[in-house]
Amino acid sequence: MSAVRRAGVLGHPIGHSLSPVLHRAAYDALGLDWEYGAYDVPAGGLAAFLGGLDAAWAGLSLTMPLKVEAVPLMHYVESMAKLVGAVNTVLIQDIGGVRQLTGANTDVWGIQEAFREAGVESARSGMILGGGATATSAMAALGALGVEALLVAVRARGRAGGLVRAASRMGLRPRLVGFDEVPLLAEGVDVVVSTVPADAGAEVAGTLTLVRAGAALLDAVYDPLVTPLGGAWARLGGTRIGGERMLLHQAAEQVRLMTGRSAPIGVMDAALRGMLNR
Numbered sequence: 001m002s003a004v005r006r007a008g009v010l011g012h013p014i015g016h017s018l019s020p021v022l023h024r025a026a027y028d029a030l031g032l033d034w035e036y037g038a039y040d041v042p043a044g045g046l047a048a049f050l051g052g053l054d055a056a057w058a059g060l061s062l063t064m065p066l067k068v069e070a071v072p073l074m075h076y077v078e079s080m081a082k083l084v085g086a087v088n089t090v091l092i093q094d095i096g097g098v099r100q101l102t103g104a105n106t107d108v109w110g111i112q113e114a115f116r117e118a119g120v121e122s123a124r125s126g127m128i129l130g131g132g133a134t135a136t137s138a139m140a141a142l143g144a145l146g147v148e149a150l151l152v153a154v155r156a157r158g159r160a161g162g163l164v165r166a167a168s169r170m171g172l173r174p175r176l177v178g179f180d181e182v183p184l185l186a187e188g189v190d191v192v193v194s195t196v197p198a199d200a201g202a203e204v205a206g207t208l209t210l211v212r213a214g215a216a217l218l219d220a221v222y223d224p225l226v227t228p229l230g231g232a233w234a235r236l237g238g239t240r241i242g243g244e245r246m247l248l249h250q251a252a253e254q255v256r257l258m259t260g261r262s263a264p265i266g267v268m269d270a271a272l273r274g275m276l277n278r
Contacts, residue, residue: 110250
């Protein structure tokens with residue numbers, strides 16, 4: 001009998017994560033004797049956690065605040081993760097008896113697929129709320145959709161240095177704006193990705209009066225399932241895409257990378273919907 005493989009999601013806080021639901025459903029469908037847990041690891045604690053892993057570990061999912069912290073701890077960083085400067089997936093491999101950590105980024109894929117699922121194949125103009133690691137992934141995803149005119153709304157421009165450097169690597173020139181400008185600019189964009197917490201999005205929602213008809217908003221937050229910003233966007237005639245769709249697609253890509261097998265996305269989707277319905 002082969003040894004049980006292990007994987008898990010790391011971050012802080014981590015109690016709300018739905019990643020275990022998705023990954024466990026995939027393992028069951030694939031007939032894999034794998035375990036997947038949730039581990040509370042605060043900023044600065046990733047190196048110690050990685051140092052304690054044994055040969056049973058196959059991979060890790062990373063959420064905030066560990067995505068940027070992980071980059072210099074990897075032996076190899078895949079091209080997309082290097083481009084955006086953020087790792088949300090760690091592949092743990094034994095190569096010639098030596099453990100190697102490979103950092104990847106499936107957030108970009110998850111965002112792209114969530115838009116495609118909603119019928120958005122391309123866009124010319126876009127906006128991102130927030131300037132952190134998920135925002136840089138959103139920038140890469142919007143660039144892949146064809147967005148050239150890009151606005152990035154941040155509270156403090158001095159904290160957007162990582163995003164600006166990533167934009168330079170991507171050949172993009174986003175215009176930084178303040179949160180107070182979002183309601184004035186929302187009508188002019190085709191797609192929006194919000195990467196900020198629900199309460200921050202609520203501030204924008206409270207002053208939002210007009211959006212372009214059918215313009216798509218992907219809210220990376222999925223707790224609550226419908227945020228104040230997402231609800232306001234839909235009421236004004238826009239298309240709301242829940243953060244759980246991004247979560248599903250990025251998790252499916254993680255399963256593929258970790259197991260080497262195609263993810264049973266239909267099964268994962270059913271498990272996700274079942275949990276959300278409860």
